[in-house]
Amino acid sequence: MCFSATASFGAGAALAVISYATVRKVQSYQQLVFASIPLIFCIQQISEGFLWLALSDPAYAPLKYITMYIFLIFAQIVWPTWIPLSIYILEKNSKKKKILRLFVGIGSLVSLYLAYCMIANPVDAKIVGYHVSYIQDYPLAFQFSGGLLYIVATILPPFVSSIKKMKILGAAILISYCITRLFYEDYIISVWCFFATVISLVVLAIMYEVKKIKVESRSRVVGGMQFLVNQK
Numbered sequence: 001m002c003f004s005a006t007a008s009f010g011a012g013a014a015l016a017v018i019s020y021a022t023v024r025k026v027q028s029y030q031q032l033v034f035a036s037i038p039l040i041f042c043i044q045q046i047s048e049g050f051l052w053l054a055l056s057d058p059a060y061a062p063l064k065y066i067t068m069y070i071f072l073i074f075a076q077i078v079w080p081t082w083i084p085l086s087i088y089i090l091e092k093n094s095k096k097k098k099i100l101r102l103f104v105g106i107g108s109l110v111s112l113y114l115a116y117c118m119i120a121n122p123v124d125a126k127i128v129g130y131h132v133s134y135i136q137d138y139p140l141a142f143q144f145s146g147g148l149l150y151i152v153a154t155i156l157p158p159f160v161s162s163i164k165k166m167k168i169l170g171a172a173i174l175i176s177y178c179i180t181r182l183f184y185e186d187y188i189i190s191v192w193c194f195f196a197t198v199i200s201l202v203v204l205a206i207m208y209e210v211k212k213i214k215v216e217s218r219s220r221v222v223g224g225m226q227f228l229v230n231q232k
Contacts, residue, residue, distance in 0.1 A: 004130065005056070008049030011197055015042035018200045025207035034086035035207055038200035044074045045196060048132060055127050068125045069118075072134065076114040080107035080150050084157040090210065093162040100157055107153035113146060151177065165209045169202045 019039040026035045047070040054064035084103035091097045117138040124135040155177065158170030176195035 005049045005052035008045050008052060012042050012046035012049060014197050015039075015045060015200055018042075018197070018204055022200070022204045022207050025204070025210070027210075030089050031207070031210060033082070034090050034203065037082070037086065037203045038196075040074055040078065040082070041196035041200055044071055047071045047074075051125060051132060052127070055125065055132070064125070068123070068134070072118060072123065072136075076118065076150075077111045080110040080114070080153040083107070083154045087157045087161050087166065090163065091161055096160055096162050099160050103153055103157045103160070106149055110146060110149050110153055113142070114150075163206060163209060165202070165206045169199065169206060172199050172202050 015038050019036075019042050022035045022038050023032075026032050047067045050060065050063050051067040051071060053060040054062075054067060081104065084100060084107045088097060088100040088104050091100055117136070121137045121139075122135075123137075126133055126135065155170060155174050158166045158173070161167070172195070176199065180195075
């Protein structure tokens, strides 16, 4: 999290509990990618907690770059592809699945571009006030378009999904982004993850919804088979 090592580790602990509850709802491998979102947030927050320590305590200084890159890899490379892909895998509606496939493609391009930027350009982190500031000397030419495509890939897919509560996830991501952009523009990478717990709770609620739909579907199939047997 953006405010202190204690806040990051506290968020990581809360996310670990949510991760456990979410993964327990998994009934098939198709659900696992989506259900892993809170776990990834958990790893991300804990890594930034150690980064805080590395930046503020010389004893932890050797951890600086490994924890910084772990955080940035998840924040900039994993999420643009993971979010649309996880929703695409869950989707059952063929028309919506085609649209979601487009978002997966956009997210993959964003991930590849940001991975290249991270490898080809210097990256650093420092504490500024109560925030971790990530210093990335990326090309300015694609900064706006790259940022726009990142938003498209991570925020729009939940609104396309046919799963009822998925739109709440989209709203949670959108609102958290708007708040971060409005009040913490210079620390957007770090502060946006402040909302990881809220977003993860929505993911847990969606897993309950997915499980409920699957149970109801099984009940209808069993009921239909029982009816056929009785007819015979």
